[in-house]
Every structure is written in structure tokens, then in C-alpha cells.
Amino acid sequence: MPAISFQNVSKTYHAAGRDVRALDGVSFDIEPGEFFGLLGPNGAGKTSLISILAGLSSATGGHVKVHGHDVVTDYAAARRSLGIVPQELVFDPFFSVRETLVIQSGYFGVRNNGAWIDELLAGLGLADKAHANMRQLSGGMKRRVLVAQALVHRPPVIVLDEPTAGVDVELRQTLWQFVARLNKEGHTVLLTTHYLEEAEALCNRIAMLKQGRVVALDRTTALLAGTASTMLRFKLDAPLPPALAAQARVTGRIVQLKAHDAAEVEQVLAALRAAGLQPEDLEIGRADLEDVFLEIMQTESGGL
């Protein structure tokens, strides 16, 4: 039985006098124990999908199940299996960190949960903040509490909705070590993130959404293998010739171009020479998930 199953999920919002289709027939399963990445540009439908999974909004069509429990008809069982780390940095200003966790635990009917709460506080580096009011915590510390809150009832499935947005490097490392450990212990993890290197390093399978549709769904290694395997990177002070500019990814002075083989590398260099341009720091590297992502997102049609 899949840990999470999305079956033909669609969602239509009515906004500014017209219908907006946020999700359009999304179907895929996430197996127990997977570290699954959900990627897509802003507005692709990632948060809509997570909201439907969490019960924060309802689907216009289709079904979502968590460990076989429908999130609408059997919502109590589905939500007990889920730990959601929301995207927004929200907190209840009335309570201390420990009170927040004891209360969240109680909502799920879990009482006398002190030992696990202590373990969460220690694992997330919050032990010395246990009695601090939530208002006194820094943004990073509040983010850690959000993670602890999601895990306090020991859910088998953890959903992290862009948990590292605006988070410093140290916290990111702590967070990923902690989540990787939970995944190793058998928890299923669903992650949405804008940091593609994180998804590449952590997720064993990835789905990419675009305009509410799944445009890629595969193992991370297969996605990486399925695209141009090499990238040509160099720095340039002048504009690229139009023919190259159309296929290049340019970040400031840094230019990146796909190159499937040596002949294509040679063609690019010849075009640069012909335009009288001198590339600096030229290197040929392996394509990463960002390249795959951009390639898929630039393809207009597509859908699984």
C-alpha cells in the first residue's frame, strides 16, 4: 500500500472573476520509506497539492490517500499518519516551546509524551529553549519548532513544504541530518523545495509539476541520466551571439550551455570564436538537477 496516493487530483479556484486551474489530474504514488521530492516553479501547484493532502483545502476532483486512508472520508486516520511542516513561519505567541509541543501532541490524543518531546528538542537543538516563549525565538529556532510540532505524534509520513526557505546554512544542515535520520528509520518524507541541490542530494524519487500537471516523475538518478549529460560553463563579458543566447542559461557573467558530446562542445566554441568572444574559466561538467528542471520547464508540452 502506498504511503501517499494522489489519484487524478484537480483543484479549481475562483479568483478575480475567473476560474484558475491550480491542479489538473495529478496522479502518482509515494511508497513507504521513500524520500520524495516535489518540485516546480512558483504557482505550479505544489502547495495546493500539499494543502489537499493536509486537509487545509479540498480537491475539486480526485482522491488523496495516506496509508490507504482517504483524506476526506477517513480524515482522522489520514491526519494521524501525517506530520506537516508548513511553509509559513507561524507560531502561537501565548505559549513556550514545550507547551506548544505538549499541546500539539494532545491534539492527536498522545499524552505523557515527555520522553519523545525531550528527544525532539535535543535532536533539533532546542533543548535550552524549551521554556522560552515562542515570541523570543529567532526565525531559525521557530522553524525548528515547526518541525518538532510536525513530528510530535510520531507520524509515519512527514511532509516538508519548503522548510529551508530563508534558513541559514547551519540550520539547514541540522534539519537535513535530522530528517535523513528519520527517513533511514523508516519514515516516508515528501519534500517541496526551491533548492534543487537539496532535492538532488536527498530525494530518491522526484515529481515535477508545471501549471498543475505532472511533467516529470522518475528516480532522481534516471532524471539526471535522461537529460544532456554534460554542461559547458564559462564566463563572458560580452553578450552571446543570438544563436547561442537562445539555448543558454545566463547568470550575470556565467553562461551555461547543454552539450551532449564533444562535437557539440566544439560547435559552441567555434561559434564563440566566430563572434570574436573570449570565454574565461571554461569547464565541462555533469548536468545537475537544476539543468534537468530547467530543461523540463522550458518544454511547453509535456505531461504524464
Place this chain on the structure above:
Amino acid sequence: MSAPGLLAGTRTLLYKEMLRFWKVSFQTVAAPVLTAVLYLLIFGHVLEDHVKVYDQVGYTSFLIPGLVMMSVLQNAFANSSSSLIQSKITGNLVFLLVTPLSHWAWFLAYVGASVVRGVVVGLGVLVVTVWFAPLSLAEPLWVFVFAVLGAAMMGALGLLAGLWAEKFDQIAAFQNFIIMPMTFLSGVFYSVKSLPPFWYGLSHLNPFFYMIDGFRRGFFGASDVSPWMSLAVAGGSLLLVCALCLHLLRIGYKIRH
């Protein structure tokens, strides 16, 4: 979720809602008690020798139960409405939305905490004001019944307002343009029998009037209308508001999209 688990969840939400107001009790309990005492001092001083409602009952004595019940009603409303709107606006309602708690659990916890706050403030007002005038307790069961019924209705009404509102000023408008006029025009400061016919008739359409009149009956053994009539109106209003509240919670009105 098992039945004990569900019960524990409801108890936790009730505990959290009570802890929330208790942590700021200076504002949520002490302040309304002070306000009620000020009303008593000013109105009692000005009107003591001019207004007589029941035989053997001075105006200040008459005023005390009205002020107690007014405080119960206003604070029960304030508790659920302010808690819900704060959680909606700050976004921390998500912690509750992702739990397995049913709409019944939400309802019982929010309304339960409102009843507790209403009764705590009411007791506070009573303890402080009882020294200012003689007060009997002729039929105490009515005091208890109307305090709890009234607080529950206002807690549920506060929950409705909290669900409907999207901004703090909408709650303030609800409070200032609906709750306040209905409380002040309910006979807290006077007997409705002293009103001109039009206002007398209008007062009988106000459920707050029956709650306060029934509550006062418990102290003096005398009331403007029969306490059973007041019980029927208060009970009916409570059922109506609760049914609407439970329906809106079940469909996730303005909280699930």
C-alpha cells in the same frame, strides 16, 4: 482516532483555550471586573434614590446581577471570537487544522473555554460588587442555569463571528454594533417595564433580555417574565446558534478552502 484519543484531543484544545486567556488574565479577567465595578459605582450612586424596580430591592442590589450577567455574556463572546480570529490572522490555526479533531471537538473546546471565562469573570464581578449592596440568592439554580446557558450561547456566537471575520475590525464591529447594543438594551440597568411601549415590545425580541431576567430571578425570586419563558428563549437561541456553528465548522467555512 479512538474514542479516548478523541476525548484527549478535545480536552487538550479546551485546556489550551483556557490557558490562553489565563496567561493574560489581567486583561481578560481583571479588566472586565474593574469595568463592571465602575458601572456599579457610577450608576448606583446616581440612581440609587431615583429608581425602584422590585419591592424591598434597592437599585444597586438590582444592578449587581445585571452587571454580573453582562460580564458573563461579553467575556464569553470575546474569548472564542478573539482566539479564533487571532489564530486565523497569525496563521497558527494551521496547527489545529492538520489534527484529527472533529468539528464537535472544536465546538466543545471553544465554547467550553468561553463558558469558563464567562463564569470566572462573572464570579469576579460578583465577589467584588456584593459588598456594595445587600444581595439574596432566592433561587440559585436559575443563577447557575442562565449563567451557563448564556455563556454557552455567547461562546458559540463568538465562534460564529470568528469564523466569519477576516479582520480584527470585523470582530470589533460585531461586538460594537450587535453585542453591545443587545446587552445594553436588555435590562441590565433598568426593568424593561419602565420603557415606553415600543421599546418594551422590542426588548422582548432580544434573547439577552431573557437571559438577564432569568439570571436575576435567581437572586430576587422576582422577574419581568416567567423564568420558564426565559429558559425556553435562551435554550432555543442556544440551539439555533450551536446548530449553525456546528454546520459551519463541519464544512470548514472560511477556514478550509
